Amino acid sequence: MDFSYIINELAEDREQYFNAIAPPIIQTSNFRFKTVAALRTAFEDEMGGYLYSRGLNPTVDILRKKLAALDGAEDCLVFNNGAAAIFAAVFANVKSGDHIISVQKPYTWAQKTFDNILPRFGVSTTYIDGSDIKNFEAALQPNTTFIYLESPNSWTFALQPLKEVAAFAKKHGIITLIDNSYCTPLNQRPIELGIDLSMQTATKYISGHSDTLGGVLSGSHHLMKKIFDLEYLAIGSGIQPFNAWLLIRGLRTLPARLERISRTTTEVLRFLQAHPRVGKIIFPFDESFPQYHLAKEQMQDACGLLTITLKNGTMESITRFCESLKHFYMAVSWGGHESLVLPKCAGLQPGDFDPSNDEHQYIRIYTGLEDPSYLIADLAQALEA
Ligand SMILES: Cc1ncc(COP(=O)(O)O)c(C=O)c1O
Incomplete structure (x- = not known):
């Protein structure tokens, strides 16, 4: 149908x-x-x-x-x-x-x-x-x-x-x-x-x-x-x-929103990939993703969510990055019109943060319906901070 x-x-x-x-x-x-x-x-x-x-x-x-x-x-x-x-x-x-x-x-x-x-x-x-x-x-x-x-x-x-x-x-x-x-x-x-x-x-x-x-x-x-x-x-x-x-x-408006979010996520992904302060990027339609071929086989598209780490990320630098973002709201959930950021370390007490544990470093980014350049400028200034 x-x-x-x-x-x-x-x-x-x-x-x-x-x-x-x-x-x-x-x-x-x-x-x-x-x-x-x-x-x-x-x-x-x-x-x-x-x-x-x-x-x-x-x-x-x-x-x-x-x-x-x-x-x-x-x-x-x-x-x-x-x-x-x-x-x-x-x-x-x-x-x-x-x-x-x-x-x-x-x-x-x-x-x-x-x-x-x-x-x-x-x-x-x-x-x-x-x-x-x-x-x-x-x-x-x-x-x-x-x-x-x-x-x-x-x-x-x-x-x-x-x-x-x-x-x-x-x-x-x-x-x-x-x-x-x-x-x-x-x-x-x-x-x-x-x-x-x-x-x-x-x-x-x-x-x-x-x-x-x-x-x-x-x-x-x-x-x-x-x-x-x-x-x-x-x-x-x-x-x-x-x-x-x-x-x-x-x-x-679901198909129109997903299409737009998919395009914006790709632009945000490219920006983050080229940025010297970004460490890992996890995104299923990125060729470096370990299950990239399976993703391509069973999914029609990937959009909205991606996870990054900062190079040499610490609780302090992750906190500064997330708090410096002006247009990505720090919040749970995703899928709405508004872009979001969620640091995994918010679930940890500061003393429990282990910089060698990748998962503690994860920062989840959700790209919503804003203009890509508006979002990229926000990420750029927060990464500088
Ligand atoms: C992957 C996933 N599954 C299920 C749920 C539960 O959905 P709800 O919040 O509508 O109860 C969530 C909510 O965040 C989720 O992220």
């Missing part, structure tokens, strides 16, 4: 709402029924219609249908944020005694779920370097039921060979989930590569304006219904109609 059609037309029945271009926000908690039989049908299958907005809601449904189509998936559920989507997907697919294989250093709250919550229910996790399929094979246990992927991740951009992992998991009857937030389905299509569940934090690129959170989970209708009927309704973390409306609005 054409992306332009999905974004502008799919699921929008404009004649139902005065031919308005923008859909209405159906801000209701409740839906009425005229017959007991109709109410009974809704109780029997809440995913089949509108009963109560903790389940389905018409504004959210427009978004759901668009996001499922973008992912090339049969169905999709939209959550109040990405962490909720991960939580529901994992809980729906593991039980006491099960084992998860996860890529090492997954997104913080996925890792906290694996390390601090799931062990209370007898579910264990093995972390592996996901770059090589052999590591998945070595970690396999008879009780492995779930594989958690994040390709690329949002700091070092480590990738997993998605087709190979999907084939391996299918052979062993294991459910696979990928955090596809970095790429969005415009730049990587995990479902087509055989992955079962594709998750994104819609807070980032889908929203694009840093004004709402959201989480996307796409997959087969069977898997989505299984999650909807229990975890989605029990956790009650489905997206609210106004936030869904903001995400529909964000989607309208």
Whole structure:
């Protein structure tokens, strides 16, 4: 299905709402029924219609249908944020005694779920370097039921060979989930590569304006219904109609924003590569990136995020650089219109900084929608500082 059609037309029945271009926000908690039989049908299958907005809601449904189509998936559920989507997907697919294989250093709250919550229910996790399929094979246990992927991740951009992992998991009857937030389905299509569940934090690129959170989970209708009927309704973390409306609005400009961000990131990358004070640069579409060929094979583009180190970086020089930036705001998250900087050492006490540890040196840069020359001038003056 054409992306332009999905974004502008799919699921929008404009004649139902005065031919308005923008859909209405159906801000209701409740839906009425005229017959007991109709109410009974809704109780029997809440995913089949509108009963109560903790389940389905018409504004959210427009978004759901668009996001499922973008992912090339049969169905999709939209959550109040990405962490909720991960939580529901994992809980729906593991039980006491099960084992998860996860890529090492997954997104913080996925890792906290694996390390601090799931062990209370007898579910264990093995972390592996996901770059090589052999590591998945070595970690396999008879009780492995779930594989958690994040390709690329949002700091070092480590990738997993998605087709190979999907084939391996299918052979062993294991459910696979990928955090596809970095790429969005415009730049990587995990479902087509055989992955079962594709998750994104819609807070980032889908929203694009840093004004709402959201989480996307796409997959087969069977898997989505299984999650909807229990975890989605029990956790009650489905997206609210106004936030869904903001995400529909964000989607309208997603391809244009990603294209612009991609061009700007390339210019920023070239500037940083030529700068004598910059040490390492990590970016998946840079030829020096260790998994460059895999990135080119499974991703349509790379944009927005890159990680750098300063030459002979110290806590002081990293701090001075980040605090000297005027237009890159120091903040978490990414994917919005505004450029951002995030030093890894903000998570360390000053005495714990180890200059020989590359990771302590990492500074993540996100390029937003500003003019490239505006951003490059800011980086130049901060590097001088
Ligand atoms: C890679 C990645 N996955 C998942 C999440 C969680 O998304 P949310 O903040 O929408 O809960 C984040 C948030 O920063 C993220 O960066």
